[in-house]
Amino acid sequence: MGRVVIVTIIELPLVSRDAAEAAAGVAPAACCGPLTRETITASDAEVFARTLKAIADPVRLRLVSIVAASEGQEACVCDLTEPVGLSQPTVSHHLKILTEAGILSRSKRGTWAYYRLVPGALEAIAAPLVSV
Amino acid sequence: MGRVVIVTIIELPLVSRDAAEAAAGVAPAACCGPLTRETITASDAEVFARTLKAIADPVRLRLVSIVAASEGQEACVCDLTEPVGLSQPTVSHHLKILTEAGILSRSKRGTWAYYRLVPGALEAIAAPLVSV
DNA sequence: CGACTATATCGACAGTTGTCAATATATGGG
DNA sequence: CCCATATATTGACAACTGTCGATATAGTCG
Numbered sequence: 001m002g003r004v005v006i007v008t009i010i011e012l013p014l015v016s017r018d019a020a021e022a023a024a025g026v027a028p029a030a031c032c033g034p035l036t037r038e039t040i041t042a043s044d045a046e047v048f049a050r051t052l053k054a055i056a057d058p059v060r061l062r063l064v065s066i067v068a069a070s071e072g073q074e075a076c077v078c079d080l081t082e083p084v085g086l087s088q089p090t091v092s093h094h095l096k097i098l099t100e101a102g103i104l105s106r107s108k109r110g111t112w113a114y115y116r117l118v119p120g121a122l123e124a125i126a127a128p129l130v131s132v
Numbered sequence: 133m134g135r136v137v138i139v140t141i142i143e144l145p146l147v148s149r150d151a152a153e154a155a156a157g158v159a160p161a162a163c164c165g166p167l168t169r170e171t172i173t174a175s176d177a178e179v180f181a182r183t184l185k186a187i188a189d190p191v192r193l194r195l196v197s198i199v200a201a202s203e204g205q206e207a208c209v210c211d212l213t214e215p216v217g218l219s220q221p222t223v224s225h226h227l228k229i230l231t232e233a234g235i236l237s238r239s240k241r242g243t244w245a246y247y248r249l250v251p252g253a254l255e256a257i258a259a260p261l262v263s264v
Numbered sequence: 265c266g267a268c269t270a271t272a273t274c275g276a277c278a279g280t281t282g283t284c285a286a287t288a289t290a291t292g293g294g
Numbered sequence: 295c296c297c298a299t300a301t302a303t304t305g306a307c308a309a310c311t312g313t314c315g316a317t318a319t320a321g322t323c324g
Contacts, residue, residue: 036254046190065168130258
Protein backbone atom coordinates (compact mmCIF):
# COMPACT_ATOMS: atom_id res chain seq x y z
CA MET A 1 0.00 0.00 0.00
CA GLY A 2 1.45 3.32 -1.06
CA ARG A 3 2.21 5.72 1.74
CA VAL A 4 3.86 9.05 2.01
CA VAL A 5 5.71 9.55 5.25
CA ILE A 6 6.07 13.08 6.55
CA VAL A 7 8.67 13.65 9.21
CA THR A 8 8.48 16.98 10.96
CA ILE A 9 10.93 18.42 13.42
CA ILE A 10 9.57 21.40 15.28
CA GLU A 11 11.66 23.48 17.63
CA LEU A 12 9.67 25.78 19.81
CA PRO A 13 11.45 28.39 21.93
CA LEU A 14 10.65 27.47 25.52
CA VAL A 15 11.80 30.28 27.75
CA SER A 16 14.15 33.09 26.77
CA ARG A 17 13.35 34.04 23.22
CA ASP A 18 16.08 36.11 21.67
CA ALA A 19 15.90 39.79 20.82
CA ALA A 20 15.37 39.30 17.11
CA GLU A 21 12.38 37.12 17.77
CA ALA A 22 10.89 39.48 20.30
CA ALA A 23 11.30 42.36 17.85
CA ALA A 24 9.81 40.34 15.03
CA GLY A 25 6.46 39.95 16.74
CA VAL A 26 4.58 38.13 19.46
CA ALA A 27 6.43 35.04 20.61
CA PRO A 28 4.75 31.99 19.16
CA ALA A 29 4.15 29.67 22.09
CA ALA A 30 1.81 26.73 21.70
CA CYS A 31 -1.42 27.51 23.52
CA CYS A 32 -1.84 24.08 24.96
CA GLY A 33 -0.91 20.43 24.88
CA PRO A 34 -2.02 18.04 22.17
CA LEU A 35 -5.80 18.00 21.75
CA THR A 36 -5.95 14.25 21.73
CA ARG A 37 -4.00 13.61 24.91
CA GLU A 38 -5.94 15.52 27.52
CA THR A 39 -9.13 17.51 26.99
CA ILE A 40 -8.43 21.14 26.30
CA THR A 41 -9.80 23.66 28.81
CA ALA A 42 -12.52 26.08 27.81
CA SER A 43 -10.23 29.11 28.01
CA ASP A 44 -7.38 27.42 26.14
CA ALA A 45 -9.90 26.47 23.46
CA GLU A 46 -10.96 30.10 23.29
CA VAL A 47 -7.37 31.25 22.78
CA PHE A 48 -6.49 28.56 20.28
CA ALA A 49 -9.70 29.14 18.30
CA ARG A 50 -8.91 32.83 18.04
CA THR A 51 -5.54 32.04 16.47
CA LEU A 52 -6.98 29.39 14.19
CA LYS A 53 -9.67 31.79 12.97
CA ALA A 54 -6.91 34.16 11.93
CA ILE A 55 -5.56 31.74 9.33
CA ALA A 56 -8.86 30.00 8.57
CA ASP A 57 -9.54 32.26 5.63
CA PRO A 58 -8.59 31.66 1.99
CA VAL A 59 -7.26 35.17 1.46
CA ARG A 60 -5.17 35.14 4.63
CA LEU A 61 -3.76 31.73 3.80
CA ARG A 62 -2.62 33.08 0.46
CA LEU A 63 -1.18 36.22 2.04
CA VAL A 64 0.85 34.18 4.51
CA SER A 65 1.98 31.88 1.75
CA ILE A 66 2.96 34.71 -0.59
CA VAL A 67 4.84 36.56 2.15
CA ALA A 68 6.70 33.44 3.24
CA ALA A 69 7.66 32.48 -0.29
CA SER A 70 8.72 36.01 -1.22
CA GLU A 71 12.18 37.29 -1.93
CA GLY A 72 13.70 37.86 1.52
CA GLN A 73 10.61 36.33 3.17
CA GLU A 74 8.92 39.71 3.28
CA ALA A 75 6.45 41.71 1.22
CA CYS A 76 4.80 45.10 1.36
CA VAL A 77 1.10 45.76 0.92
CA CYS A 78 1.66 47.00 -2.61
CA ASP A 79 3.10 43.61 -3.54
CA LEU A 80 0.08 41.80 -2.18
CA THR A 81 -3.01 43.55 -3.49
CA GLU A 82 -2.54 42.46 -7.09
CA PRO A 83 -1.92 38.72 -6.43
CA VAL A 84 -5.01 38.32 -4.27
CA GLY A 85 -7.13 40.62 -6.40
CA LEU A 86 -8.65 42.64 -3.58
CA SER A 87 -8.68 46.30 -2.66
CA GLN A 88 -5.84 47.82 -0.67
CA PRO A 89 -7.99 48.47 2.45
CA THR A 90 -9.15 44.86 2.44
CA VAL A 91 -5.61 43.54 2.18
CA SER A 92 -4.52 45.87 5.00
CA HIS A 93 -7.42 44.56 7.05
CA HIS A 94 -6.35 40.94 6.58
CA LEU A 95 -2.73 41.78 7.34
CA LYS A 96 -3.81 43.43 10.56
CA ILE A 97 -5.67 40.32 11.64
CA LEU A 98 -2.65 38.15 10.87
CA THR A 99 -0.34 40.53 12.71
CA GLU A 100 -2.55 40.72 15.79
CA ALA A 101 -2.63 36.93 15.84
CA GLY A 102 1.18 36.86 15.95
CA ILE A 103 1.49 35.16 12.60
CA LEU A 104 2.97 38.07 10.66
CA SER A 105 5.12 40.95 11.87
CA ARG A 106 5.07 44.45 10.49
CA SER A 107 8.06 46.71 10.02
CA LYS A 108 7.75 50.09 8.41
CA ARG A 109 10.58 51.36 6.25
CA GLY A 110 9.88 54.68 4.64
CA THR A 111 6.43 54.76 3.17
CA TRP A 112 6.27 51.01 2.91
CA ALA A 113 5.07 48.50 5.46
CA TYR A 114 6.87 45.19 5.16
CA TYR A 115 5.24 42.08 6.49
CA ARG A 116 7.07 38.90 7.30
CA LEU A 117 6.22 35.54 8.78
CA VAL A 118 6.97 35.30 12.50
CA PRO A 119 9.39 32.37 12.84
CA GLY A 120 7.73 29.38 14.47
CA ALA A 121 4.25 30.87 14.39
CA LEU A 122 2.73 28.30 12.05
CA GLU A 123 4.45 25.46 13.87
CA ALA A 124 3.00 26.71 17.16
CA ILE A 125 -0.45 26.54 15.60
CA ALA A 126 0.15 23.06 14.27
CA ALA A 127 1.60 21.69 17.52
CA PRO A 128 -1.63 21.02 19.46
CA LEU A 129 -3.06 19.22 16.44
CA VAL A 130 -0.40 16.55 16.21
CA SER A 131 -0.77 13.68 18.62
CA VAL A 132 2.75 13.69 20.10
CA MET B 133 18.35 28.53 25.77
CA GLY B 134 15.63 26.11 26.69
CA ARG B 135 13.91 24.40 23.82
CA VAL B 136 11.33 21.73 23.45
CA VAL B 137 11.78 19.59 20.38
CA ILE B 138 8.69 18.05 18.88
CA VAL B 139 9.22 15.22 16.45
CA THR B 140 6.20 14.18 14.50
CA ILE B 141 5.88 11.24 12.20
CA ILE B 142 2.82 11.45 10.03
CA GLU B 143 1.76 8.63 7.75
CA LEU B 144 -0.80 9.63 5.21
CA PRO B 145 -2.47 6.92 3.14
CA LEU B 146 -1.58 7.66 -0.45
CA VAL B 147 -3.70 5.44 -2.64
CA SER B 148 -5.68 2.44 -1.44
CA ARG B 149 -6.94 3.23 2.02
CA ASP B 150 -8.23 0.15 3.76
CA ALA B 151 -11.85 -0.65 4.44
CA ALA B 152 -11.81 0.33 8.11
CA GLU B 153 -10.49 3.75 7.26
CA ALA B 154 -12.96 4.29 4.47
CA ALA B 155 -15.81 3.31 6.78
CA ALA B 156 -14.50 5.58 9.50
CA GLY B 157 -14.91 8.71 7.42
CA VAL B 158 -13.41 10.75 4.64
CA ALA B 159 -9.76 9.94 4.06
CA PRO B 160 -7.64 12.73 5.50
CA ALA B 161 -5.28 13.80 2.76
CA ALA B 162 -3.32 17.02 3.12
CA CYS B 163 -4.85 19.63 0.84
CA CYS B 164 -1.56 21.02 -0.32
CA GLY B 165 2.15 21.37 0.21
CA PRO B 166 3.69 23.46 2.96
CA LEU B 167 2.47 27.06 2.89
CA THR B 168 5.95 28.44 3.23
CA ARG B 169 7.56 26.53 0.38
CA GLU B 170 5.48 27.49 -2.62
CA THR B 171 2.52 29.86 -2.68
CA ILE B 172 -0.74 28.06 -2.23
CA THR B 173 -3.21 28.28 -5.10
CA ALA B 174 -6.49 30.13 -4.68
CA SER B 175 -8.55 26.97 -4.88
CA ASP B 176 -6.31 25.02 -2.51
CA ALA B 177 -6.57 27.94 -0.09
CA GLU B 178 -10.34 27.74 -0.39
CA VAL B 179 -10.34 24.05 0.45
CA PHE B 180 -7.85 24.35 3.28
CA ALA B 181 -9.67 27.34 4.79
CA ARG B 182 -12.91 25.41 4.81
CA THR B 183 -11.31 22.65 6.85
CA LEU B 184 -9.56 25.09 9.17
CA LYS B 185 -12.82 26.92 9.80
CA ALA B 186 -14.31 23.63 10.97
CA ILE B 187 -11.92 23.41 13.95
CA ALA B 188 -11.46 27.15 14.43
CA ASP B 189 -14.17 27.31 17.05
CA PRO B 190 -13.76 26.94 20.80
CA VAL B 191 -16.70 24.57 21.18
CA ARG B 192 -15.62 22.34 18.33
CA LEU B 193 -12.06 22.22 19.62
CA ARG B 194 -13.39 21.01 22.93
CA LEU B 195 -15.68 18.47 21.28
CA VAL B 196 -12.80 17.02 19.29
CA SER B 197 -10.63 16.97 22.38
CA ILE B 198 -13.27 15.32 24.55
CA VAL B 199 -14.06 12.70 21.91
CA ALA B 200 -10.40 11.89 21.35
CA ALA B 201 -9.64 11.62 25.05
CA SER B 202 -12.74 9.54 25.78
CA GLU B 203 -12.94 5.92 26.80
CA GLY B 204 -12.53 4.00 23.54
CA GLN B 205 -11.88 7.27 21.68
CA GLU B 206 -15.58 7.70 21.04
CA ALA B 207 -18.50 9.54 22.58
CA CYS B 208 -22.20 9.95 21.92
CA VAL B 209 -24.05 13.26 21.79
CA CYS B 210 -25.49 12.67 25.24
CA ASP B 211 -21.96 12.51 26.67
CA LEU B 212 -21.05 15.83 25.09
CA THR B 213 -23.86 18.25 25.83
CA GLU B 214 -23.15 18.50 29.54
CA PRO B 215 -19.35 19.09 29.31
CA VAL B 216 -19.69 21.94 26.82
CA GLY B 217 -22.81 23.35 28.47
CA LEU B 218 -24.81 23.86 25.30
CA SER B 219 -28.14 22.59 24.04
CA GLN B 220 -28.39 19.25 22.30
CA PRO B 221 -29.29 20.76 18.89
CA THR B 222 -26.29 23.05 19.08
CA VAL B 223 -23.95 20.17 19.90
CA SER B 224 -25.41 18.12 17.05
CA HIS B 225 -24.87 21.09 14.78
CA HIS B 226 -21.17 21.33 15.70
CA LEU B 227 -20.71 17.59 15.35
CA LYS B 228 -22.20 17.75 11.87
CA ILE B 229 -19.73 20.43 10.85
CA LEU B 230 -16.82 18.40 12.20
CA THR B 231 -18.09 15.28 10.46
CA GLU B 232 -18.57 17.00 7.12
CA ALA B 233 -15.04 18.34 7.42
CA GLY B 234 -13.75 14.78 7.79
CA ILE B 235 -12.48 15.35 11.31
CA LEU B 236 -14.98 13.17 13.14
CA SER B 237 -16.83 10.09 11.97
CA ARG B 238 -20.32 9.09 13.00
CA SER B 239 -21.55 5.57 13.65
CA LYS B 240 -25.04 4.91 14.90
CA ARG B 241 -25.61 2.03 17.25
CA GLY B 242 -29.17 1.73 18.45
CA THR B 243 -30.53 5.07 19.47
CA TRP B 244 -27.09 6.49 20.06
CA ALA B 245 -24.77 8.21 17.60
CA TYR B 246 -21.13 7.66 18.41
CA TYR B 247 -18.56 10.09 17.18
CA ARG B 248 -14.89 9.36 16.92
CA LEU B 249 -11.81 11.13 15.65
CA VAL B 250 -10.88 10.17 12.08
CA PRO B 251 -7.31 8.83 12.32
CA GLY B 252 -4.82 11.24 10.77
CA ALA B 253 -7.34 14.02 10.27
CA LEU B 254 -5.70 16.50 12.61
CA GLU B 255 -2.25 15.67 11.29
CA ALA B 256 -3.48 16.32 7.76
CA ILE B 257 -4.63 19.76 8.87
CA ALA B 258 -1.32 20.47 10.56
CA ALA B 259 0.82 19.27 7.66
CA PRO B 260 0.67 22.35 5.41
CA LEU B 261 1.50 24.56 8.37
CA VAL B 262 4.83 22.98 9.18
CA SER B 263 7.74 24.09 7.04
CA VAL B 264 8.89 20.68 5.77
C1' DC C 265 5.96 74.01 2.12
C1' DG C 266 3.15 71.25 -1.08
C1' DA C 267 2.17 67.54 -4.09
C1' DC C 268 2.52 62.68 -4.35
C1' DT C 269 2.48 57.93 -2.71
C1' DA C 270 1.75 54.08 0.51
C1' DT C 271 -0.83 52.50 4.15
C1' DA C 272 -4.40 52.63 7.75
C1' DT C 273 -8.95 53.68 9.48
C1' DC C 274 -13.93 54.46 9.07
C1' DG C 275 -18.71 53.57 7.86
C1' DA C 276 -21.77 50.85 5.47
C1' DC C 277 -23.67 46.67 3.82
C1' DA C 278 -24.41 41.84 2.54
C1' DG C 279 -23.39 37.30 3.89
C1' DT C 280 -22.15 33.95 7.32
C1' DT C 281 -22.25 31.87 12.00
C1' DG C 282 -23.55 30.24 16.67
C1' DT C 283 -27.31 29.66 19.47
C1' DC C 284 -31.89 28.26 21.04
C1' DA C 285 -36.87 26.53 21.13
C1' DA C 286 -39.83 23.83 18.61
C1' DT C 287 -40.42 20.04 15.91
C1' DA C 288 -39.33 15.93 13.19
C1' DT C 289 -37.21 11.38 12.80
C1' DA C 290 -35.57 7.21 14.27
C1' DT C 291 -35.06 3.16 17.53
C1' DG C 292 -35.88 0.07 21.30
C1' DG C 293 -39.07 -1.72 25.00
C1' DG C 294 -43.37 -2.99 26.97
C1' DC D 295 -48.73 -0.65 18.40
C1' DC D 296 -47.67 3.11 21.27
C1' DC D 297 -44.56 5.39 24.38
C1' DA D 298 -40.08 6.98 25.82
C1' DT D 299 -35.60 8.34 24.55
C1' DA D 300 -31.69 9.93 21.53
C1' DT D 301 -30.57 12.55 17.77
C1' DA D 302 -31.38 15.54 13.69
C1' DT D 303 -33.63 19.33 11.32
C1' DT D 304 -35.96 23.73 10.95
C1' DG D 305 -36.70 28.59 11.65
C1' DA D 306 -35.49 32.68 13.88
C1' DC D 307 -32.38 36.01 15.55
C1' DA D 308 -28.31 38.48 17.22
C1' DA D 309 -23.48 38.77 16.49
C1' DC D 310 -19.60 38.54 13.69
C1' DT D 311 -17.02 38.88 9.10
C1' DG D 312 -15.31 40.18 4.54
C1' DT D 313 -15.63 43.58 1.32
C1' DC D 314 -15.67 48.18 -0.65
C1' DG D 315 -15.43 53.40 -1.29
C1' DA D 316 -14.20 57.41 1.05
C1' DT D 317 -11.15 59.48 3.94
C1' DA D 318 -7.33 60.09 7.21
C1' DT D 319 -2.43 59.60 8.29
C1' DA D 320 2.28 59.57 7.41
C1' DG D 321 6.46 59.59 4.94
C1' DT D 322 9.25 61.31 0.38
C1' DC D 323 10.87 64.27 -2.82
C1' DG D 324 10.81 68.59 -5.43
